[in-house]
Amino acid sequence: MTVPVPSEPxxxxxxxxxxxxxxxxxxxxxxxxxxxxxxxxxxxxxxTPVMLSYNPGDEFPEDVDMLIGGGGQDSGQDRxxxxxxxxxxxxxxxxxxxxxxxxxxxxxxxxxxxxxxxxGSRISGVGVxxxxxxxxxxxxxxxxVSESADFGQIIGYENHSGQTYLxxxxxxxxxxxxxxxxxxxxxxxxxRYRNVLGSYLHGALLPKNPAIADFLIGTAVRQKxxxxxxxxxxxxxxxxxxQTLTEHAREAAAAxxx
Amino acid sequence: MIRLRPPRxxxxxxxxxxxALTRLRGGSGSAFPGLVVERLDPSFLAGVLAQLPRGVVVVxxxxxxxxxxxxxxxxxxxxxxxxFTNRSxxxxxxGVVASMLGEIGPTGRLNADIAVLELDEAHAVHFVRAVxxxxxxxxxxxxxxxxxxxEIDTTAGLLRTIAEHTTEGVVLNREDSxxxxxxxxxxxxxxxxxxxxxxxxxHFPSDDELHGAGSGVVSQQPEADVLLTGLGTQQGTxxxxxxxxxxxLTVNGAYNIYNAAAALALVRLVLGDDTDxxxxxxxxxxxxxxxxxxxxxxxxxxxxxxxxxxxxxGFRLGLSSFPAEGVATMIAINDNYADGRDMSWLWDVGFESxxxxxxxxxxxxxxxxxxxxxxxxxxxxxxxxPDLGKALDDFxxxxxxxxxxxxxxxxxxxxxxxRLGTYTEVEAFx
Ligand SMILES: [Zn+2]
Numbered sequence: 001m002t003v004p005v006p007s008e009p010x011x012x013x014x015x016x017x018x019x020x021x022x023x024x025x026x027x028x029x030x031x032x033x034x035x036x037x038x039x040x041x042x043x044x045x046x047x048t049p050v051m052l053s054y055n056p057g058d059e060f061p062e063d064v065d066m067l068i069g070g071g072g073q074d075s076g077q078d079r080x081x082x083x084x085x086x087x088x089x090x091x092x093x094x095x096x097x098x099x100x101x102x103x104x105x106x107x108x109x110x111x112x113x114x115x116x117x118x119x120g121s122r123i124s125g126v127g128v129x130x131x132x133x134x135x136x137x138x139x140x141x142x143x144x145v146s147e148s149a150d151f152g153q154i155i156g157y158e159n160h161s162g163q164t165y166l167x168x169x170x171x172x173x174x175x176x177x178x179x180x181x182x183x184x185x186x187x188x189x190x191x192r193y194r195n196v197l198g199s200y201l202h203g204a205l206l207p208k209n210p211a212i213a214d215f216l217i218g219t220a221v222r223q224k225x226x227x228x229x230x231x232x233x234x235x236x237x238x239x240x241x242x243q244t245l246t247e248h249a250r251e252a253a254a255a256x257x258x
Numbered sequence: 259m260i261r262l263r264p265p266r267x268x269x270x271x272x273x274x275x276x277x278a279l280t281r282l283r284g285g286s287g288s289a290f291p292g293l294v295v296e297r298l299d300p301s302f303l304a305g306v307l308a309q310l311p312r313g314v315v316v317v318x319x320x321x322x323x324x325x326x327x328x329x330x331x332x333x334x335x336x337x338x339x340x341x342f343t344n345r346s347x348x349x350x351x352x353g354v355v356a357s358m359l360g361e362i363g364p365t366g367r368l369n370a371d372i373a374v375l376e377l378d379e380a381h382a383v384h385f386v387r388a389v390x391x392x393x394x395x396x397x398x399x400x401x402x403x404x405x406x407x408x409e410i411d412t413t414a415g416l417l418r419t420i421a422e423h424t425t426e427g428v429v430l431n432r433e434d435s436x437x438x439x440x441x442x443x444x445x446x447x448x449x450x451x452x453x454x455x456x457x458x459x460x461h462f463p464s465d466d467e468l469h470g471a472g473s474g475v476v477s478q479q480p481e482a483d484v485l486l487t488g489l490g491t492q493q494g495t496x497x498x499x500x501x502x503x504x505x506x507l508t509v510n511g512a513y514n515i516y517n518a519a520a521a522l523a524l525v526r527l528v529l530g531d532d533t534d535x536x537x538x539x540x541x542x543x544x545x546x547x548x549x550x551x552x553x554x555x556x557x558x559x560x561x562x563x564x565x566x567x568x569x570x571x572g573f574r575l576g577l578s579s580f581p582a583e584g585v586a587t588m589i590a591i592n593d594n595y596a597d598g599r600d601m602s603w604l605w606d607v608g609f610e611s612x613x614x615x616x617x618x619x620x621x622x623x624x625x626x627x628x629x630x631x632x633x634x635x636x637x638x639x640x641x642x643x644p645d646l647g648k649a650l651d652d653f654x655x656x657x658x659x660x661x662x663x664x665x666x667x668x669x670x671x672x673x674x675x676x677r678l679g680t681y682t683e684v685e686a687f688x
Contacts (some may be wrong), residue, residue, distance in 0.1 A: 033605030
């Protein structure tokens with residue numbers, strides 16, 4: 001499945017270039033949904049979305065405005081881990097330049113310092129986020145409702161056995177209201193450092209949480225074009241607006257049992 | 259090794275009584291009588307199955323096992339065999355035991371030559387430790403709703419366990435890399451494959467290819483005993499050994515026709531030279547899909563097709579197997595346990611093929627997740643109504659003169675079939 005890029009560039013042809021990290025190996029929780037939502041919304045804000053992919057061994061592209069990454073199975077994580085360490089400097093540099101990024105699940109874990117498996121061996125991450133993850137025998141599965149000062153209520157679905165703890169320079173993305181989030185001890189869900197967001201939530205995350213999508217897009221637009229987001233113009237595809245469909249989807253998800 | 263003996267008459271009597279009692283109280287459930295028997299005699303199941311002259315066949319995989327099991331049963335019955343089979347249910351062994359209680363004589367003998375059992379991956383290990391099947395057919399490992407087993411490689415491991423516990427022969431899907439790799443751990447069993455001609459592979463996109471992992475370069479593949487070489491509307495061409503046959507089919511849709519190839523390969527392995535070719539082709543033509551798997555009902559003189567969708571691959575295959583033109587489409591998505599609670603999977607299905615005609619109705623608990631999915635793919639939605647019964651009424655009323663197709667998750671399908679029963683005759687399910 002490829003993300004359709006509009007055939008006719010908009011009048012301004014202002015590109016927002018989104019890099020998907022390891023879409024071949026890290027994609028298991030509908031992470032394509034996040035990519036698609038960004039592509040569409042960038043377009044509906046009047047910019048030209050360009051989707052780039054980075055897989056192991058590829059040349060890391062220049063001029064990236066935003067990075068996204070998803071979750072993988074153990075086999076997928078093994079395949080990308082060495083390569084990821086190789087681009088670590090690049091990623092940390094982009095983070096320090098305030099590049100917006102969204103890392104879900106497996107890549108959230110590997111954006112931290114390490115993942116310690118059940119048998120005590122440590123898989124190094126790139127340390128963009130000040131978090132550490134420990135493998136457990138408990139799989140945390142189910143619907144999640146959380147509250148964020150920056151993004152309001154964040155609604156999603158978690159499915160992970162690694163449990164993540166925040167160090168002093170990472171702030172939690174949200175506080176869990178229903179569900180577990182990062183771990184079973186504290187109420188934190190996800191992490192944030194500058195404009196880098198990490199989260200365990202999928203479903204996919206962005207369709208039901210457009211505030212986060214618009215934060216990523218708005219940040220990229222501000223940095224690249226020094227302008228605020230213009231008006232949002234989504235075509236109406238149903239008897240009610242996209243915004244109303246989104247609100248209903250959030251209500252339905254928040255009301256579901258864990 | 260436990261020596262298997264026929265079940266005790268007392269167990270059978272009590273089990274049958276439990277079954278009769280359940281029925282009397284209006285229940286159709288299999289859990290209670292199964293539980294009674296399991297408590298009385300834990301080796302009941304293995305004991306009964308061990309008496310079958312041609313043994314036990316299991317069919318497993320994440321997609322299509324119900325229809326494939328049904329086709330295997332029909333093909334074997336066409337060969338004159340008496341076949342015991344199970345209907346899908348919540349608890350595998352108790353369900354099989356309950357089915358047995360309906361058919362078993364007082365001496366514990368099942369009136370059958372062979373058992374063909376649909377085995378859910380989740381119950382595989384428990385079952386094959388109790389009963390070693392003579393034959394197994396392993397269809398595929400596609401992403402499930404993700405929260406059911408957590409990991410696709412775990413599911414592949416469960417299928418491998420089935421194969422390792424199979425005593426005579428195993429049939430594998432050559433085109434599913436995880437299933438084909440199971441051959442590596444088999445040494446004593448015969449291994450046969452069913453497969454696709456290269457030019458048909460584009461009809462069956464895999465999860466991995468979808469995400470750009472499949473390089474398209476096919477490394478050396480083993481010979482397939484049954485190869486699907488041609489696909490039409492209710493028509494398929496199969497190369498079996500040296501001969502190629504084209505057949506009209508009752509089943510529809512690319513994936514059901516590929517399942518027919520799987521069923522043929524299994525029957526050829528079980529019967530070998532005893533296969534009656536003429537009878538095999540006749541039953542192949544007549545074999546029909548399991549309920550909800552390309553099942554067609556008639557309402558107001560127009561067909562209403564129900565297509566069960568339970569994971570991205572199944573949904574994609576459903577969309578690519580049945581053209582959207584000339585049909586009013588409804589999609590009903592629930593998120594109960596049997597449907598999968600995580601909606602992420604909807605984002606791994608492309609809906610562009612519906613963009614031209616649009617979707618007439620979206621329904622189910624997760625109406626608005628589905629509506630968002632369609633909206634982000636540029637597919638227009640004429641109506642949305644979370645209540646399944648009302649949605650069905652509105653959908654049927656708004657499109658009286660065209661064929662209709664409903665893509666639905668498992669529990670949505672159960673509810674819709676019930677409602678459809680007020681319009682037309684719907685075959686009872688369990
Ligand atoms: Zn996860």
